[in-house]
Amino acid sequence: MQRRTLIAALAAVGMMTSATLGWAQTPSKYQAEYRLSTVVGTAFPWGKAGEKWAELVKQRTNGRINIKLYPGVSLVAGDQTREFTAIRQGVIDLAIGSTINWSPQIKQLNLFSLPFLMPDYAAIDALTQGEVGKDLFKVLDKAGVVPLAWGENGFREVTNSKRELRKPEDFKGLKLRVVGSPLFLDTLTALGANPTQMSWADAQPALASGAVDGQENPVTIFTAAKLHTVGQKNVTMWGYVADPLIFVANKEVWEGWTKEDQKIVREAAIDAGKYNIQIAREGMTGADPAVLKNIESLGVKVVKLTPQERAEFVKVTRPVYDKWAKQIGPDLVKKAEAAIAARKK
Numbered sequence: 001m002q003r004r005t006l007i008a009a010l011a012a013v014g015m016m017t018s019a020t021l022g023w024a025q026t027p028s029k030y031q032a033e034y035r036l037s038t039v040v041g042t043a044f045p046w047g048k049a050g051e052k053w054a055e056l057v058k059q060r061t062n063g064r065i066n067i068k069l070y071p072g073v074s075l076v077a078g079d080q081t082r083e084f085t086a087i088r089q090g091v092i093d094l095a096i097g098s099t100i101n102w103s104p105q106i107k108q109l110n111l112f113s114l115p116f117l118m119p120d121y122a123a124i125d126a127l128t129q130g131e132v133g134k135d136l137f138k139v140l141d142k143a144g145v146v147p148l149a150w151g152e153n154g155f156r157e158v159t160n161s162k163r164e165l166r167k168p169e170d171f172k173g174l175k176l177r178v179v180g181s182p183l184f185l186d187t188l189t190a191l192g193a194n195p196t197q198m199s200w201a202d203a204q205p206a207l208a209s210g211a212v213d214g215q216e217n218p219v220t221i222f223t224a225a226k227l228h229t230v231g232q233k234n235v236t237m238w239g240y241v242a243d244p245l246i247f248v249a250n251k252e253v254w255e256g257w258t259k260e261d262q263k264i265v266r267e268a269a270i271d272a273g274k275y276n277i278q279i280a281r282e283g284m285t286g287a288d289p290a291v292l293k294n295i296e297s298l299g300v301k302v303v304k305l306t307p308q309e310r311a312e313f314v315k316v317t318r319p320v321y322d323k324w325a326k327q328i329g330p331d332l333v334k335k336a337e338a339a340i341a342a343r344k345k
């Protein structure tokens with residue numbers, strides 16, 4: 001009888017231990033699902049990055065943390081400029097956001113939108129992977145989110161339905177869709193264009209109807225969104241700004257995870273970011289990039305500016321650069337310029 005009682009007691013202790021271990025693996029305050037916001041879906045490198053992050057986190061936490069992707073910034077009714085505020089408020093748990101879209105709230109992120117600051121991919125890396133990137137992460141942390149990793153949307157090229165764009169005066173009078181950034185409005189206005197602020201969700205119908213003549217975005221967006229089907233027959237490769245992406249978490253959500261899981265989520269974000277950068281740049285390098293050949297095969301005219309032609313755009317937009325450098329912070333801009341000058345090409 002005593003033996004049976006002892007066995008029963010040991011079994012009860014074992015059950016309690018298992019329950020305790022199970023709680024340790026998945027604390028009760030963990031959510032069943034975490035909401036991840038992106039502007040575009042999985043047809044685009046940006047959306048694929050979100051998919052990869054969610055996949056890696058689920059796999060590496062053995063299902064303790066499940067992330068659901070909400071593309072089209074659907075958690076904020078499609079308004080990408082409200083995304084950053086929504087993360088701080090807890091409407092969004094996780095996000096892979098554009099430095100452009102978040103720049104109205106975080107003025108230092110306008111750095112990447114200074115016209116013609118970054119001449120090549122090595123220049124982007126010199127900023128995001130160096131001291132400037134660390135400084136910006138500190139700014140984001142103070143602003144109320146947890147920055148985890150860098151990704152990339154790419155260099156933004158301009159497309160339109162009217163004509164080839166080779167010199168500043170070619171922009172005169174063009175109605176161009178832009179994101180909700182005053183810096184973009186200033187840059188394109190300086191070129192004589194008529195920039196119109198519009199969400200990406202509204203952009204394609206506007207292009208199709210002719211309400212706007214063109215837009216500016218990385219060519220990966222051009223191909224995935226099939227913009228040649230909405231009248232975009234001219235692409236100018238001018239690389240005037242680039243659009244790094246940032247993987248972040250809401251602070252309350254982050255603090256609800258164990259240190260072990262925080263480490264897993266951060267490392268998964270870094271790995272997804274590297275994957276994102278790789279696919280965003282795929283087919284974009286070399287003397288005859290494969291992506292551009294593909295675009296030309298669709299009957300689209302691709303203009304590649306000569307150094308002399310590019311210099312004219314730099315000259316015309318320099319007053320905008322100088323004006324915004326003061327707002328972003330002269331010290332940060334000088335640090336960025338020095339990092340780019342010292343980069344390994």
